[in-house]
Amino acid sequence: MRNRKGNGDCVNVLKKIGLDELRIIYKEHIREDFPRGERRPLFGMEKLQKAGRYDCYGYYQEDSLVAYACYILTQNDSYALLDYFAVVPQLRGKGIGSEFLRSLNGNVSAKRGVFIEAESPDSAKAEAERQTRERRIRFYLSNGAKLTNSKCLLFGVDYNILFISPDDASNSQGIEGQHHAVEELYRELYRRVYGHLCKPYVKAEPYL
Numbered sequence: 623m624r625n626r627k628g629n630g631d632c633v634n635v636l637k638k639i640g641l642d643e644l645r646i647i648y649k650e651h652i653r654e655d656f657p658r659g660e661r662r663p664l665f666g667m668e669k670l671q672k673a674g675r676y677d678c679y680g681y682y683q684e685d686s687l688v689a690y691a692c693y694i695l696t697q698n699d700s701y702a703l704l705d706y707f708a709v710v711p712q713l714r715g716k717g718i719g720s721e722f723l724r725s726l727n728g729n730v731s732a733k734r735g736v737f738i739e740a741e742s743p744d745s746a747k748a749e750a751e752r753q754t755r756e757r758r759i760r761f762y763l764s765n766g767a768k769l770t771n772s773k774c775l776l777f778g779v780d781y782n783i784l785f786i787s788p789d790d791a792s793n794s795q796g797i798e799g800q801h802h803a804v805e806e807l808y809r810e811l812y813r814r815v816y817g818h819l820c821k822p823y824v825k826a827e828p829y830l
Contacts, residue, residue, distance in 0.1 A: 689722040702732035728788040735787030745780040772804040
């Protein structure tokens, strides 16, 4: 747990959370913040956390939750995939998301870094949707992420893959090495549908 100064005189606290708190966040926040098609079943999250492969963090201001994040860990803890990241609706646009994401860097259990899925602007069906996706990618880029050449078609949704690492050396493994890590990550997490409903691939150039 680490304290960080928030806006004004408030102190924001980063806390790793357990099953009981995860259940509360799922029922009170994840259900409201994410559409049904993007929500992982709670029992699946509980199973992963009991196996030591699901890290969840809350960001608290005077004991009130202001943001949360959940990560799926690979079995050897080398990498993680950001599963959920959100700021409570009434506090969005105040810089809390950036502060929270930066506080997470170096605290997540993954040794080499975190992969982030962001829906591809290329596949947006409308201009407003495209702009929303671009803003989301720029948010991650402005907070230490790097856009890779890897993409993934997952359950019919096309994702760009970003990467955050506390060690800059982990970002210099090259396109081939980085994509191999992406393939291994998805193969492990989605082994039953890998190659069918989960298809990582390489784009010639990053989107941005």
